[in-house]
Amino acid sequence: MRFEAGTAGATTYAREAGYIITSAIPLIVTFFLQYCLPITSLVVLGHLGPSELAAASLAVMTYNITGLAIFEGMTTSLDTLCAQAYGSGNYTLVGAYFQRASAMMLTLLLPMALFWFNSGAVLRLVVDDDDVCAMAQTFLRVVAFGAPGYIFFESGKRFVQSQRLFNACTYVLAFVAPLNFALTYALVYPAGLGFVGAPIAVALMYWLTAALLLLYVVFVDGRKCWGGLDISDAFSFQNWAPIGRLALPGVVMVLAEFSVFEILTLLSSFFGTEALAAQSIATSLGSLIFQLPFALAVGISTRIAHYVGSRQPHAAQVMTHLSYAIGGVISVFNFMVLYFGRYYLARLFSLHDSVIEPAAETIKVLALVQLCDGFNVTFAGVLRGQGRQRIGSVLNLVCYYLIALPSSVYLAFSRGWELDGLWAGYGVGVVVLSVCEGVLIWRSDWAVIVREAQKRIEGD
Numbered sequence: 002m003r004f005e006a007g008t009a010g011a012t013t014y015a016r017e018a019g020y021i022i023t024s025a026i027p028l029i030v031t032f033f034l035q036y037c038l039p040i041t042s043l044v045v046l047g048h049l050g051p052s053e054l055a056a057a058s059l060a061v062m063t064y065n066i067t068g069l070a071i072f073e074g075m076t077t078s079l080d081t082l083c084a085q086a087y088g089s090g091n092y093t094l095v096g097a098y099f100q101r102a103s104a105m106m107l108t109l110l111l112p113m114a115l116f117w118f119n120s121g122a123v124l125r126l127v128v129d130d131d132d133v134c135a136m137a138q139t140f141l142r143v144v145a146f147g148a149p150g151y152i153f154f155e156s157g158k159r160f161v162q163s164q165r166l167f168n169a170c171t172y173v174l175a176f177v178a179p180l181n182f183a184l185t186y187a188l189v190y191p192a193g194l195g196f197v198g199a200p201i202a203v204a205l206m207y208w209l210t211a212a213l214l215l216l217y218v219v220f221v222d223g224r225k226c227w228g229g230l231d232i233s234d235a236f237s238f239q240n241w242a243p244i245g246r247l248a249l250p251g252v253v254m255v256l257a258e259f260s261v262f263e264i265l266t267l268l269s270s271f272f273g274t275e276a277l278a279a280q281s282i283a284t285s286l287g288s289l290i291f292q293l294p295f296a297l298a299v300g301i302s303t304r305i306a307h308y309v310g311s312r313q314p315h316a317a318q319v320m321t322h323l324s325y326a327i328g329g330v331i332s333v334f335n336f337m338v339l340y341f342g343r344y345y346l347a348r349l350f351s352l353h354d355s356v357i358e359p360a361a362e363t364i365k366v367l368a369l370v371q372l373c374d375g376f377n378v379t380f381a382g383v384l385r386g387q388g389r390q391r392i393g394s395v396l397n398l399v400c401y402y403l404i405a406l407p408s409s410v411y412l413a414f415s416r417g418w419e420l421d422g423l424w425a426g427y428g429v430g431v432v433v434l435s436v437c438e439g440v441l442i443w444r445s446d447w448a449v450i451v452r453e454a455q456k457r458i459e460g461d
Contacts, residue, residue, distance in 0.1 A: 012316040017323050021300055027171040028296035031158070034174035036292050038181050038206050039064070042140075042199035043285055045185050047350045051278050053196055054351060056133045058281030060140035060200070062263040063120060065288075068113050068148060070259035072106050074252030076155050078244050080302045080385045083163035085454050088310025093228030094458070099160040100235035102244055106152045108236075114148065117141040127267050130274070140200045147204025153211035161214070161223050162303055169223065173213040181206045243457055253394035254381060257401045261430075262287060265409060265423045272419050275353075279360035280420055282350045283367050290339060294331045294375045298382025301327070305386030309454045314447035317386070321442060324379050328435075332375030339368035363420045370428035373435045380438035387450045388457070396437050405430025 039061050047054040079102055086094040116123075121138035128134055154170075161169040181202055188198025218224060234240055262284050269280035301324050308317035339346070343364035347357045384393040409426025412418045418425065 012319050014319060014323055017304070017316075017320045020304060021297065021323070021327065024165070024167050024300040024303075025297050027167040028162075028300050029293055031167075031170040031174055032292035032296040032299075033289070034178040035170075035210075036289055037178050039203055040285055040289060041182050041185050042203060043281070044349060045182075045189050046196060046199050047278075048352065049189075049196065051274055051351070051353060051356065052130075052133055053136070054278050054281065054356075055128075055130070055274060056136035056196070057140060057199065058266065058278070058285070059124060059128060059133060060137040060144070062266050062281075062284070063124065063137065064117070064141060064144055066256070066260050066263045067116060068110075069151070070256045071109070071113075071252050072152055072155055074255035075106055075109075075244075075248040076102060076159050077251035077255065077385050077390065078102065078247035079156060079159035079163065080299060080382075081247055081306055081388045081390070082244065082457065083159055084303045084306030084386070085310035085388070086458055087163045087226065088307035089455075089458050090311075091458060092226045095160065095163055095226035096228045097231070097234060097240075098244065099156055100231065101237075101240050102159075102248070103152060103156045104232075104235040105241055105244060105248070106156065107149060110148055110152065114145045117145045128270055128277075136196055139197055143197060143200035144204050147207035150204075150208035150211040154207065154214055157211065157214045157218070160226065161218065162299065163306075164223055164226055165303075166223055167300070169214065169217045169221070173210055173217065176213065177206055177210050180209075247388065247390050250390035250394035251385070254390060254397050257394070257397035259288075261401045261405055261427060264406065265427060268409070268413065268423055269420055271414075275355045276359060276420060278351060278353075278356045279347075279363055280423070282347055282356070282360040283363040283420070283424065285350070286339065286346055286364060287367050287370075290335050290371065291374070291378065293335060294328070294378035295382075297327055297331060298379050298385075300382075301379065302382040302386035305383060306388075306454075309387065309451055310458065312451055312455070314451050317450075318445075318447060320386075321383050321445070324383050324442075325376075325439070328376035328379035330375075331379065332372050335371035335375055336368045339364055339371060343368070359420060363424060366421050366424040366428070370424060370431055373428070373432045376435040376439060377431055380435065380442055383442050384438070387445065388454055389450070392441060393438070396434055396441075400430045400434035400437070404433055 043054065043057050043061065046057045079098055082098045083095045086098065120141050121134050124134040124137055158170050185199050185202040188194045188202055192198060266280050266284050270277045301320060304320050305317045343361045346364060347360040351357055381393055384390060405427045408429045409423045412422030412426045416422055
């Protein structure tokens with residue numbers, strides 16, 4: 002099938018597939034390497050013992066749900082705004098959006114950091130182990146110093162990706178990721194810092210990624226969308242409004258999925274320390290494998306947003322239709338990786354048989370969930386490209402909190418399935434979510450989507 006693509010000519014499924022393939026490789030590498038920064042801590046600390054692994058997992062979980070997920074959700078607004086502004090030819094607006102979003106997140110970081118520095122009391126309400134909670138609080142306190150670096154890199158990543166500079170972040174992380182592993186290991190073992198060495202490495206690497214990305218923009222490419230630093234514009238509450246309207250539902254979309262993962266980890270603590278460690282492995286792998294469809298979804302959302310910004314709805318529709326096939330391929334691939342590699346993957350995190358066996362069993366259930374989660378993540382990317390985060394946020398809340406969590410609690414506790422039940426219930430919610438998103442996207446009104454995008458661009 003062929004669609005006329007407005008004034009810019011035409012596009013085909015083959016052309017859009019080629020775009021996704023060429024953009025997907027650097028995006029996939031970028032998201033995997035970035036997620037490996039905190040995961041490295043779990044891998045290194047897991048070999049110190051179950052308590053250290055549980056503490057690091059608890060800290061990473063808390064950081065994810067109270068920080069990373071919020072920042073990542075807010076920057077999904079830039080997937081829409083920066084890409085649509087770039088597609089419309091308003092290049093300086095791309096840089097303005099980057100500055101405004103960064104300013105919003107830096108402001109929000111202040112109460113987050115206050116919580117992280119005093120998180121021990123809250124963590125003790127859900128985990129009955131003072132030593133684990135104390136170590137988790139220490140981890141969070143140290144990582145808090147690296148959070149501004151994470152913010153600049155995350156928003157900067159959208160700034161360059163909206164300009165189709167997908168390799169920029171890949172180059173940065175290809176240098177930082179192995180350095181992070183080496184530094185983490187060196188601080189924990191040879192330097193003798195033990196547990197605290199891991200968060201120190203994470204904080205330093207967050208700042209390094211931001212600095213290297215800045216150097217790339219200054220000396221290599223990406224400056225054409227920089228209109229200069231404007232602090233008054235960046236910190237203007239009035240200018241935050243367009244970002245906030247997309248950032249809030251974006252946060253809900255990301256946080257809903259992140260928090261379900263973390264709530265499952267908290268629930269697993271009722272089954273013992275080994276179960277908590279096993280669950281943390283499954284959760285970490287679930288988050289890691291999530292990076293593959295999420296990276297592809299970023300490429301899809303950027304492409305769709307470019308077409309929407311340049312008033313080419315038919316071309317955007319081609320990319321949207323192709324996303325269904327992409328979601329299917331990724332779902333099957335993730336299933337195979339987790340299912341057939343479950344024992345090997347579990348051993349990466351722990352050498353204790355009491356942890357490996359339940360972790361491998363749980364990873365098997367997680368693998369089955371992936372058969373639908375690839376569609377879910379891909380469809381969310383389409384919604385971001387369209388600027389319809391609000392619809393996605395409502396669906397996520399309903400499917401995760403009214404369907405997935407109650408199902409998990411019922412299967413894990415009432416039916417006695419324990420860890421398997423937690424993930425099986427989560428899978429029920431994912432199935433419903435992916436079906437609902439797929440139907441809504443297929444029925445999209447592209448004329449309305451383009452009109453709303455033009456209002457946002459012209460309003461700035």
